[in-house]
Amino acid sequence: MTKPPLWPAHLHHFCLETPQINAVVPWYETHLEMVPKRLDDGSVWLSGRQRNIVFWPSADKGLGYVAYALTDASQLARFDAEMRAKGVSRPDIQSSLFADGQVAIADTDGKCFIFGVPVKPETDTLDRLPGRLQHLGICTTDMDRLIDFFTRTVGFRASDIVKNDDGAVSACFLRSDREHHDLALFAASSSRFDHQCYETTCWNDIRDWGDHFADQRTQIEWGAARHGAGNNLFIFVRDPDGNPVEMSAELETRDFESPPGEWKTEPRTLNLWGDAWTRD
Ligand SMILES: [Fe+2]
Incomplete structure (x- = not known):
């Protein structure tokens, strides 16, 4: 089976629009131990060793763009050519965190996805509290079209x-490398950002994040638990804009050729240990 030019790719950073940047940035500084840097365009880049977010001041909260890293310029050129050949919509948007030549596309809901090679070399060095930005979830009103x-x-x-x-798809977990999913799609009443997730190294890291959030007097809103699909352990907290932040461990891996598994829409699929969040 021939791999498409996208392979391999991984989530590198994302941009969230926020109406309260002066509350959100300090939250990520203290809770996710990220360092802020104001960029020339008025946005704020928050970074750790293995996690990056860009916050953009806006009247409403929302998703600015999602950015996936490819291996090098050669892979990026092949991906670019394929997107052009397929006539994919190309929004005029760029990320400061990617080198020239990055490729921006719009999905069928109009959300921007940018593919590129990071300006700053990526590192395997762990943060004090390990948590590598690993996947995002987004909601859609037209699941079949988006899948x-x-x-x-x-x-x-x-x-x-x-x-x-009735056969309608309520969620779909997509991968662009061996990790079970680096993009999760959820059927909902609106097209919107759903959540961000950071992959840790082990269950003990989840404990340490829980203790860290407790020190910040931030309560865990879902978990500790284990997802059915993906089989990862997790906890969720929320940032000041209400955006869910997931810390995960033990996410499954799959081969490129592995066919998709199928689950029923029931709490067990999203939480083997108990109740699940539902999306309106
Ligand atoms: Fe997740």
Whole structure:
């Protein structure tokens, strides 16, 4: 089976729009131990060794863009050529964290995805509290169209698909390397950002994050628990804008050729240990 130009890619950073940047930035400084840097365009880049977010001041909260790192300029050129050949919509947007030649595309809901090579070399050196930015979740009102776009056009592979009794897909977990998912899609009443997730090294890291959040007097809102799809351990907190922040461990891996698994829409699929969050 021939791998598409997207392979391998991994989530590198993302941009969130926020109406309260003066509250959000200090939260990520203290809670996720990230260092802020104001960029020339008025946005704020928060970074750790293995996690990066860009916050953009805005009247409303929302998702600015999602950015995936490819291996080098050669892979990026092949991906660029494929997106051009397929006639994918190309928004005029760039990330300061990627080198020249980056490729921005719009998905079928109009959300921007940028693919590029990071300006700053990536590191395997762990942060004091390990948590590598690993996946995002987004909500959509047209799941079938979005799955088709990301799998057939962009080159993601579906790892697990969650279906209602009537066959409608309620969630789909997509991967662009061996990790079970680096993009999760959820059916909902609106197209929007859902959550961000940081992969730790082990269960003990989840404990340490929980203790750290307790020191900040921030309560865990879901978990500790284990997802069915992906089989990862997790806890969730929320940032000042209400954006869910997930810390994860033990996420499954899959081969490129592995066919998608199928799950029922029920709490067990999202939480083997108990209740699940539902999305409106
Ligand atoms: Fe997640």
